[in-house]
Amino acid sequence: MTDFLYPFIDAQEDDVDELLVDLSASARGKAAESAALQKSSLRELEPSIVACAIAMAERFTAGGRLYTFGNGGSSTDAATLASLFSHPAVGRPLPAWSLAADQAVVTALGNDVGFDLIFSRQVIAHSKPMDIAVAMSTSGNSDDLVTALLEAKRRGLLTIGFAGYDGGRMAELVEAAQLDHCFTIRSQSIHRIQESQARVGHRLWALTQEQMVKTRAIRPTTSGGSR
Amino acid sequence: MTAQIAPTAADLMSEELSTDLSAAALALARRFHSGATLWVLSPEWEPHAHHVAVEFVHPVIMGKRALPAFALTGADPVSEARLATRPGDVILAVAGAEDAGIREVVRRAPAWGAETIWIGFGHRPEPGAANHVLWVDSADPMVPATGRFVLMYHLLWELTHVCFEHPGLLVASTDCTDEVCITCSDEGRLGEVVLAPTEAFAPAIVRTATGEEDVDVTVIGHVSPGDLVLVHAGAALVLLEEVAR
Numbered sequence: 001m002t003d004f005l006y007p008f009i010d011a012q013e014d015d016v017d018e019l020l021v022d023l024s025a026s027a028r029g030k031a032a033e034s035a036a037l038q039k040s041s042l043r044e045l046e047p048s049i050v051a052c053a054i055a056m057a058e059r060f061t062a063g064g065r066l067y068t069f070g071n072g073g074s075s076t077d078a079a080t081l082a083s084l085f086s087h088p089a090v091g092r093p094l095p096a097w098s099l100a101a102d103q104a105v106v107t108a109l110g111n112d113v114g115f116d117l118i119f120s121r122q123v124i125a126h127s128k129p130m131d132i133a134v135a136m137s138t139s140g141n142s143d144d145l146v147t148a149l150l151e152a153k154r155r156g157l158l159t160i161g162f163a164g165y166d167g168g169r170m171a172e173l174v175e176a177a178q179l180d181h182c183f184t185i186r187s188q189s190i191h192r193i194q195e196s197q198a199r200v201g202h203r204l205w206a207l208t209q210e211q212m213v214k215t216r217a218i219r220p221t222t223s224g225g226s227r
Numbered sequence: 228m229t230a231q232i233a234p235t236a237a238d239l240m241s242e243e244l245s246t247d248l249s250a251a252a253l254a255l256a257r258r259f260h261s262g263a264t265l266w267v268l269s270p271e272w273e274p275h276a277h278h279v280a281v282e283f284v285h286p287v288i289m290g291k292r293a294l295p296a297f298a299l300t301g302a303d304p305v306s307e308a309r310l311a312t313r314p315g316d317v318i319l320a321v322a323g324a325e326d327a328g329i330r331e332v333v334r335r336a337p338a339w340g341a342e343t344i345w346i347g348f349g350h351r352p353e354p355g356a357a358n359h360v361l362w363v364d365s366a367d368p369m370v371p372a373t374g375r376f377v378l379m380y381h382l383l384w385e386l387t388h389v390c391f392e393h394p395g396l397l398v399a400s401t402d403c404t405d406e407v408c409i410t411c412s413d414e415g416r417l418g419e420v421v422l423a424p425t426e427a428f429a430p431a432i433v434r435t436a437t438g439e440e441d442v443d444v445t446v447i448g449h450v451s452p453g454d455l456v457l458v459h460a461g462a463a464l465v466l467l468e469e470v471a472r
Contacts, residue, residue, distance in 0.1 A: 016253070016396055023249035023386045024242075030385065031240030034378055039233035072281050079274035080372055089368030098274075190287040191381040198374025203232060205372070 030192075037192050038199040041185050045200055052160060052181045053207030059158050060208070061217040062130040066096035069119045069148060070136035074162075075100040077194055078136040081201045091209045099123075099148075119148035129156030136201075137161065138193045140168025140184065149179055162200070164193030239378060244361065251344050251359035252383055256390030258317045258342060260397040265296040266311050266341075268304050269321035270328055272371045275380070276300060279319060282384045291388050304328040305335065309419075314340025314436055321376055324352040333357045338419040338455065340436035346379050415457035415464065418442060420450045433458060 042049075056066075066085055068078035078098050085096035099122045100106060109118045123133060133152035135145040140163030149170070153159045161170035161182040173179035183204075185196040211217075240248075255265070265283060269276035276298035283296035299307045305328060308318055318341045322329040333343045333356055345352060348363035348370040361383070363375045370376070390397065418433035423444075430441035431450055435458060443462040444450050456463035 014395060019390070019393055019396055020246070020249045020253060023252055023389060024245040026389065027245040027248050027382050027386060028236070028240045028242075030382055031245075031378060032236035034374075035234055035236040035239050038374070042233050072285065073278050073287070076274035076278035076281070077377070079277075080272070083272075083274070084369075084372040191385070195374040195378045195381065198372065198377055199233070202369060202373045 034192050034195045037187055038196045041196045045183050049204050053204055053211050055158050056132055056208045057211035059130050059132050060094050063220045064130035064132055066132045067099050068134045069099040071142055074136040084205050116143040116147055119144050120151040123148050123151045127155055127157055132158045134160045138164040138190045140170035153178055162197045247361055248382055252386030253390050255317055256387045257397050259294050261315055263316045265317045267298045267319045270304055273300050275321040275376050279380045305331045308332045312339045312341045316341045319344040321346045323347050324350055337417040338434055415459050418456045418458040420452050420454040423450050
């Protein structure tokens, strides 16, 4: 390791090549961390991903819809997960939406009832008991996500959280049987957590697709929306 | 079973990709240092454009500076990017090599004075298509949803901020030998016609990397707004062919 990672030790700064060499090594090091975390996360979570995919396939087969949500970068990862389900490059499209996507709805709720309710109010408005709610977070603690997951659980939805660090409140909710599944990525880095969450989300999608093929799932064409 | 699903470190970041990424990060840091705005486009995978923008605007690490970055998600990437960019800005695209709108944006970017970074997967764009090509060498159609792009722009952000810790390197060295005399050399600068001449032999208004200028177009004859031309010593010498949109 050179002085470039400790910039103030070396006042002489004219060697661009040395910086580029250090940046490249840093990129490979971080990618290696990401690869290791993805591998260990998949290994640890595989049994619960399988169980969750079976439950999701049942819901989709019953006519259920998937709603995803998160804050900041995680809101975009939640949107990517929703479009993976709804517009997969291969496989069967399934109905899925991101609840952060509509700025009129999000700002109306944020302004009128408060930011903590931006997703739970949408769960109340949109969801049926056979639906699925997925919240993506790195801390597992965000109030708006936890509130929406609890609301969804009360309404009979299948509830799934993605978290990082030690799982935060989402991990506690699973312990208390107030959340059906929580996929916790055991890392302290928000970036590495999000990269592994994408990998786990992709695995969850792939297994859901497999399960629907295996059971030759036939989805109802009429509304199954009795409460 | 999961061993096949989880990528190896070498899968995620080859030596070549790490080199490309470093060069892109330094270029981006230098542009930000000079006042650039980063414009992000991902017509097919819009959430990635938003993720890049929020990464720079609201850093996950406390104390890192907020930088100007916007996602452009309108229906027409070319007209949006054209309107948005100022000379010195950076355009980052997350898109496949065959994305017609993005191909047109990176082709025109030199006339707008913008540097380009292109993140994608599958077969690569032709050499020189963008200033920086950060490519996932996998044909798996699921790549955009596996976190590979997320890793790429996370690392771009992280490395860009490492560059800020080396202020002495944020200004490109001045003894650069690339500079050529614009009038005496054969250099042709890319320009985009803004306004056609209003009368015979009058100049057209053409946008180039340095701004808008009057350009003589009598050699070419008829030009229309949006045409790409090569400008040399105040005259447009070549009309570049239209690329299928």
